[in-house]
Every structure is written in C-alpha cells, then in structure tokens.
Amino acid sequence: MSIFIPTYFSPISQYSEIIKSETIVFEMEDNFQKQSYRNRCYIYNANGKLLLNIPVKHQLKEGRKKTKDTLVENAFPWQDQHFKSLQSSYRVSPYFEFFEDDIAYIFEKKYKYLQDVNIDTFLFITDALQLSSYFTKTEIYQTKTSEKDFRLLADIKHHPEKIVDNYIQVFDDKHGFIPNLSILDLLFMEGPNAISYL
Template sequence: MSLFIPTYFSPISQYSEIVKADEIVFEMEDNFQKQGYRNRCYIYNSNGKQLLSIPVKHLTKDKRKKTKDTLVENNFPWQDQHFKSLQIAYRTSPFFEFYEDDLVPIFEKKYKYLQDINIDTFLFLKDALQLETDFSLTKEYQVETTEKDFRLLAEIKHQPEKLVEKYIQMFDDKHGFIPNLSILDLLFMEGPNTISYL
C-alpha cells in the first residue's frame, strides 16, 4: 500500500509513484497546509509556468483545519478561469481534445469541499491513464505507517530531484523544458503513452 495526499491535478512526481502502487491510500485526516499542491497545480502556457489555484475559505489564525474540512471559495468563477486557461494553453496539443469532454464535469460541478475536487481529479486521471489500482481513504491520521509514505509529494518544497525524462512540451521552444508540472501537461502531450513515461 502507498499513502498519498490527494491533490489538485497532481504533479508528475506524484503520478510517477501512483502508477507503481499496488494499492493507494489517500490521507484524509491531515491538516491543510498553505503553499502546497492540495489546492494548486502548474501548467505550461505561452508565457511559461502558470499557477492554477483553487480559492479556499481562509482559516482563523489560531485554528488548524483538516484538509478534508477545507471549504472551496465559490464567490468568483475560478472553475471557468481554470478551464479557459487549460483550453488556451493546450487546445493545439496532440491530445487535449481527446480528454476535453471528460474534464468538463469537474469544471461545471459546484463543490463545497476541496477534497471532493481532488478525488474527482484523481478519478478522471485514473480513467484517462487506465489505472486499475484500487484506492481507499484513511479514517484517522497515520503518524507512523508501514506503507510507502508519499505524503510529502503534496508539498512543493519536497519534490524529488530526478523526475521523468524530458518530453516535448507546448512552448519548450520559447521557455525550455519545465519539469514536474501538472500531470495534465504530460497527458495532453503524450496521451496513452503517458504511462510509459511515468
């Protein structure tokens, strides 16, 4: 079993471990950490690396909030912005149109909790990558675990140095290769071949 924190269209580093896992366990009892991949991902647009961040309702300073209880701030159309950003960045990529229709429900559904979005993005990617791996959710926080613990991959500062081999990216002729973007970047460029890269 491999232990992960569900994140928003996870970085390639997380999926390189997910595809190797016999069984995936998602940590549901961790405390929400700012500046992580729980509510953000990075894509490649014509200007370089672009952040897509899900707005969350701010926590009070003296209280910790579990990620599973983190509420999405829906007072402005972040979903429309994110989907348009993906369309602009990847509409001419080799495989975007192949996955576009399956992505639409994630950007149309109204979410209350951040974790629900992250699980839905995982389910989309599980289907897109044709992963047959089962997953389960923790019921209490795993302090020490006998499983392979990949929870740190949800933190931006804890990324492995060696990632996947370079692949062709949309704007690498302008900005060069950008490693460890959202798995969507690899998926839209490589399609069914994504698994062999991971």
C-alpha cells in the same frame, strides 16, 4: 500499500509513484497546509509556468483545519478561469481535444469541499490513463506508517530526485523543458503514451 495526499491535478512526480503502487491509501486526516499541491497545480502556457489555484474559505480565528474539512470558495469564478487557461494553453497539444469534453465535468460541477475536487481529478486521470481507480482512505493520522509514505509529494518545496524523462511540451521552444508540472501537461502532450514516461 502506498499513502498519498489527494492533490489538485497532481504533479507528475506523484503519478510516477501512483502507477507503481498496488494499493493506494489517501490521507484524509492531515491538516490543510497553504502553498501546497492540495489546492494548486502548475501548467505550461505561452509565458512559462502558470499557477492554477483553487481558492479556499478561511474562517476568522481558525485553528488547525483538516484538509478534508477545507471548503472551496466559490464566490470567485475559479473553475471558468482554470478551464479557459487549460484551453488556451493546450488547445494545440496533440491530445487536449480528445480529453476536453471529459475534463469539462470537473469545471462545471459545483463543489463544497476541496477533497471532493481532488478525488474527482484523480478519478479523471486514472480513467484517462486506464489505471485502477481503487483507493482506501485513512481514518486516523499516523506520523509514522508501515506503508510507503508519499505524503511529502504534496509539498511544493519538496523536489523529487527523478521525475520523468524530458518530453515535448507545447512551449518548450520558447522556455525550454519545465519538469514536474501537473499530470495534465504530460497527458495532453502524450495521451496514452504518458504511462511509458511515468
């Protein structure tokens, strides 16, 4: 069993561990942390690395808040912005058109909770890569666990030692290879062959 924190179109490092895991457990009882992959991902655009950030609601005088209780701030058109960014960044990639209609659902559905967005992105990726989408959820937070613990991969400051071999990226002739972007970068460039890179 391997334990992960659901993140927004997770980085490649997280999926390289997900595909090796027989059983996936999603951490539901952790506290929300700002500047983590919980509500952001990075893609490649004409200017280099681009941040896509889901705005979340912050309450006055809030203490620690669990990620599962974190609300999406829908006062901003973040879904339109993210989808347009993906289209402008990847429309010339080999596989974007193949997945465009299926991924559009995530940017049309209205979400209340951040965790629901992240689970839907996981389900989209597992379907696109033809992986098992079965997972369980934690009911209590454990600081130490007997499972393989990959919760640290949700932390932006954590830099995995080995990610994947270099692959062709849309703008690598301008900016070179950028490692550990969102799994979407690998998916749109390699399609079903992404599995061999992971």
